[in-house]
Amino acid sequence: MEYSTKELSALSGLTPRTLRHYDAIGLLRPANVRPSGYRYYSRVEVDRLQQILFYRELGFPLEKIKELLESPDFQREEALQSHLAAIRQKRDHMDLLICNLQKTISTDNERSRKIRRIQTKNDR
Amino acid sequence: MEYSTKELSALSGLTPRTLRHYDAIGLLRPANVRPSGYRYYSRVEVDRLQQILFYRELGFPLEKIKELLESPDFQREEALQSHLAAIRQKRDHMDLLICNLQKTISTDNERSRKIRRIQTKNDR
């Protein structure tokens, strides 16, 4: 079975633009390209795309995914570990942001209440 | 007091490049610019920069910060709320990623152990 760009797009949920991009950066090359420039993908590419999507969902950058797909198991293991650590840091950072935002919001609210009280007084 | 780009840079911790960028996008305009093109900032700008850094730490994009600095209180309130909601979503997404990464890692480990067992058998 061969798939045109559109067909693989439908099959994978990616846009044709994205598939062309993956070709451009050498992440997913079509099995063959007609003289017209039309791209065609076969089984091997579909499988590779599955892998790509798997790592993409885990938040890996495309360049890293390229490396991983050609690395031995133990290197993937390492990559997963360090990626996990990085994500955890980011998450912790977000937790801090959330905390600060909540503080800011409640402080602002308090200020508003005070102002309203003063205004209410002045209104009387 | 007037500050050159370098001085404000030292004062704020931002690079001169960043200050020039903020000027370019209209986020922080110098108080005056000499015929030579040299930028000079005064108190008002220092104060504004403080505000900018405050919102920046909360994760707001520069364009949004520009708006916020010219909006009334209630709009800032709204912005903080919706920003908080957005950040929370991101955090939740990270939590999912972390979860999936952990699963992947432990699954991979199990596979490796099995393989090692088989190899050990074959070695005997």
Place this chain on the structure above:
DNA sequence: AATACAATTACGTAGCGTCAAGGTAT
């Protein structure tokens, strides 16, 4: 004349979205 600082292009980054213009027909 040398030093330190200033400025203005302008390209690079990540991952595509979104036209625009023009071929192809698996």
Place this chain on the structure above:
DNA sequence: AATACCTTGACGCTACGTAATTGTAT
């Protein structure tokens, strides 16, 4: 001849980093 799909540019987005080149002296 029309339709639907394909292609290759090329700019846009975020927030600057990083030269390269050249001017200024608060």
